[in-house]
Amino acid sequence: MAWREDKFYFERTEQLAIEAMNDGDDGFSSILVDENGEIVMEQKNEAFTLKEPTAHDTIELVRRAVKKYPPEFLSQCTVYALMEPCVMCMGALFWGNIGHIKYAVSEETLNGLLPGGLEIHSREFAERSPKPMHSEGCVPERKEAVEIVKTWVRSLGVQV
Ligand SMILES: [Zn+2]
Numbered sequence: 817m818a819w820r821e822d823k824f825y826f827e828r829t830e831q832l833a834i835e836a837m838n839d840g841d842d843g844f845s846s847i848l849v850d851e852n853g854e855i856v857m858e859q860k861n862e863a864f865t866l867k868e869p870t871a872h873d874t875i876e877l878v879r880r881a882v883k884k885y886p887p888e889f890l891s892q893c894t895v896y897a898l899m900e901p902c903v904m905c906m907g908a909l910f911w912g913n914i915g916h917i918k919y920a921v922s923e924e925t926l927n928g929l930l931p932g933g934l935e936i937h938s939r940e941f942a943e944r945s946p947k948p949m950h951s952e953g954c955v956p957e958r959k960e961a962v963e964i965v966k967t968w969v970r971s972l973g974v975q976v
Pocket of ligand 1: 872874875902903
């Protein structure tokens, strides 16, 4: 498979995020795309399913990916995430040797809808990394992805 435009990959994260919500989990997901543009792994948020608040999609994706692929392979991969990775997930990406990250909805947008999150941006983390890391959000943000996040926030009883 050849590289597709970002929209293609983000649409897949949106489908998976909806599935995660239907499972009772938080409405987020991440996918791993190899250097040829092929989706090689998918991961939904599993915080509810696993009764584990740290079971964010991105860190769970990295945990699976490092068991399956060597670091050289992972260094050429890109993670597409519906939500900007938190500092914990950025740490996992760093240790997992994955330096290319693209996300649909920023931490800033989430905090505008649901205050109280960690406002440590993935870009700040990436800039401080001693090895190459680049985290980039959609500009403008994808309306479809923001709607999914809003639906998830509403499911927590917060009016947005
Ligand atoms: Zn996270």
